[in-house]
Amino acid sequence: MTQELLRVTDLKTEFQRGDEKVYTVNGVSFSLREGETLGIVGESGSGKSVTVHSMLGLLQGAGKVSSGQAIFQNRVDLLQLRRKQLEDIRGRDIGVIFQDPMTSLNPTMRIGNQIMEGMLTHQYASRKKAFERTLDLLHEVGIPEPKARFRNFPFEFSGGMRQRVMIAMAIACEPQLLIADEPTTALDVTVQMQILALMQKLKQDRKMSVLMITHDFGVATNFCDRILVMYGGKVMEAASLDTFIRRPLHPYTIALKSSIIEVGDRHKKLQAIPGMAKVWNAPPHHCPFYERCTFATQQCLKEVPELTQVDDQEDHWLACHHVEEVLKSVG
Ligand SMILES: Nc1ncnc2c1ncn2[C@@H]1O[C@H](COP(=O)(O)OP(=O)(O)O)[C@@H](O)[C@H]1O
Ligand code: SF4
Ligand SMILES: [Mg+2]
Numbered sequence: 001m002t003q004e005l006l007r008v009t010d011l012k013t014e015f016q017r018g019d020e021k022v023y024t025v026n027g028v029s030f031s032l033r034e035g036e037t038l039g040i041v042g043e044s045g046s047g048k049s050v051t052v053h054s055m056l057g058l059l060q061g062a063g064k065v066s067s068g069q070a071i072f073q074n075r076v077d078l079l080q081l082r083r084k085q086l087e088d089i090r091g092r093d094i095g096v097i098f099q100d101p102m103t104s105l106n107p108t109m110r111i112g113n114q115i116m117e118g119m120l121t122h123q124y125a126s127r128k129k130a131f132e133r134t135l136d137l138l139h140e141v142g143i144p145e146p147k148a149r150f151r152n153f154p155f156e157f158s159g160g161m162r163q164r165v166m167i168a169m170a171i172a173c174e175p176q177l178l179i180a181d182e183p184t185t186a187l188d189v190t191v192q193m194q195i196l197a198l199m200q201k202l203k204q205d206r207k208m209s210v211l212m213i214t215h216d217f218g219v220a221t222n223f224c225d226r227i228l229v230m231y232g233g234k235v236m237e238a239a240s241l242d243t244f245i246r247r248p249l250h251p252y253t254i255a256l257k258s259s260i261i262e263v264g265d266r267h268k269k270l271q272a273i274p275g276m277a278k279v280w281n282a283p284p285h286h287c288p289f290y291e292r293c294t295f296a297t298q299q300c301l302k303e304v305p306e307l308t309q310v311d312d313q314e315d316h317w318l319a320c321h322h323v324e325e326v327l328k329s330v331g
Pocket of ligand 2: 296319
């Protein structure tokens with residue numbers, strides 16, 4: 001049995017917006033084992049990015065973690081670390097890739113130097129070794145002529161090539177955990193597939209754990225071992241990929257899945273789920289999906305459903321009051 005690498009428990013994050021509070025992450029719990037890839041899926045605004053930003057000390061604006069734990073390597077609570085300690089871990093033990101490489105890359109610095117910088121800051125390698133390793137990394141992430149490309153600036157690269165540079169930066173210090181927040185969302189479909197294939201290879205070669213954040217069901221099902229569905233800042237369903245494909249049971253997951261049609265490897269949006277994700281100005285006091293759910297009853301309006309294991313034999317968790325009814329309807 002592999003070891004647990006990260007355990008997040010009851011994470012809550014809120015933002016102060018003028019006189020209002022916005023409750024964005026409302027008690028998220030999950031764990032990630034060594035070598036495992038966990039996908040966090042959900043529509044835009046469901047609190048996926050804020051969940052990872054909270055763990056990494058990267059909250060923007062007046063964001064504040066109000067409770068929870070994020071135990072990494074069974075030894076440190078990321079939420080309790082000082083900024084400097086977290087910076088030491090970020091980039092060394094935890095590599096991070098974001099959606100838009102342009103905002104993460106320094107436009108005025110040669111890409112080779114940017115890749116080297118992380119290794120030097122974390123004292124991972126001497127200058128000479130970091131230089132050689134940068135050339136190897138550029139080659140490994142599929143950038144031809146590494147020596148010449150080392151001296152290029154980000155604007156001289158296409159979106160896909162920039163994302164390859166970001167990946168090289170993220171894995172430069174051989175992190176145990178890679179967090180990728182919508183790494184392919186800004187790319188066109190062909191390039192998306194290439195980047196996912198590259199990430200797949202890198203994680204297998206290194207036996208790295210990956211936390212993949214995506215609004216794209218297709219990306220999650222192509223790439224992940226286990227999937228967690230978020231909505232309204234809460235976990236709605238969590239299951240292995242197999243269970244997730246074979247028998248998803250949460251009304252939100254089912255609606256999300258039916259809004260997508262698969263054509264070969266392509267995933268096209270058919271119809272959105274009716275209604276809109278809402279902004280919470282108080283902690284949820286009913287099921288977050290209540291307004292949009294076809295199974296909703298008065299109970300769903302009165303009680304927040306807890307995340308509960310479906311049966312002891314299966315790693316399948318659901319937050320819904322009406323699993324029986326859903327089961328009957330899906331057969
Ligand atoms: N900097 C911010 N200031 C205020 N509210 C924010 C901020 N960032 C996120 N939020 C709130 O958190 C919600 C969830 O955001 P996010 O985690 O980015 O969603 P996603 O699931 O698309 O990654 C947003 O809809 C917004 O209401
Ligand atoms: S708890 Fe009720 S509203 Fe929420 S998903 Fe289940 S049936 Fe729908
Ligand atoms: Mg996001």
